[in-house]
Amino acid sequence: MDFQNKTVIITGASNGFGKGIAVAYVNAGARVVLADMDEKAGQVLQQELGDKALFVKTDVRKEEDIQHLMTKTMGHFHQIDILINNAGVSRFAPLHDLTVEAWDDVINTNLRSVFIASKEASKFMKNGGSIVN
Secondary structure, eight states, rough: OOTTEEEEEEEEEEHHHHHHHHHHHHHTTOOOEEEEEEEHHHHHHHHHGGHHHHEEEEOOOHHHHHHHHHHHHHHHHHHOOOEEEEOOOOOEEOOOOOOEEEEEEEHHHIIHHHHHHHHHHHHTTTTOOEEOO
C-alpha cells in the first residue's frame, strides 16, 4: 500500500505493536508521529526512522497531552490523515485484589483516551481520514 503524503499518529508507538506499526507506515511512505510516555525509546525510534518521524511525549490519560499531540502534529506535518489508537494497559489480578485505581487506569488508558484522541484528531480530518482503534 502507498501512504505517500499521509500523516499517521500512533499512540503507544515506542515499543511492541506500536513500533512495528510505525516502521510499517514509514516503509509505505507515510510520515509518522510517535506518541508515547517512554521518552528515551521514542527519541531512539524517531532517530531510527529519520525525518519522516516526530516523537511527542504523550500520556494518553491526560486530555491536555492529547491536545498538545495534535497541535505538534499540525505544526510539524500540517495534516492528520490517520490515527492509530494503539496505547493500552492491562492489569492481571484476581478481581478481589484489583484496586479501583488500577481499574480506572485501564479505563482511562484503553477507553477514555481513544474517545479523546479520536475527537481531537477528527477536528483536523476535514477532508476525511481514518481512525483505527
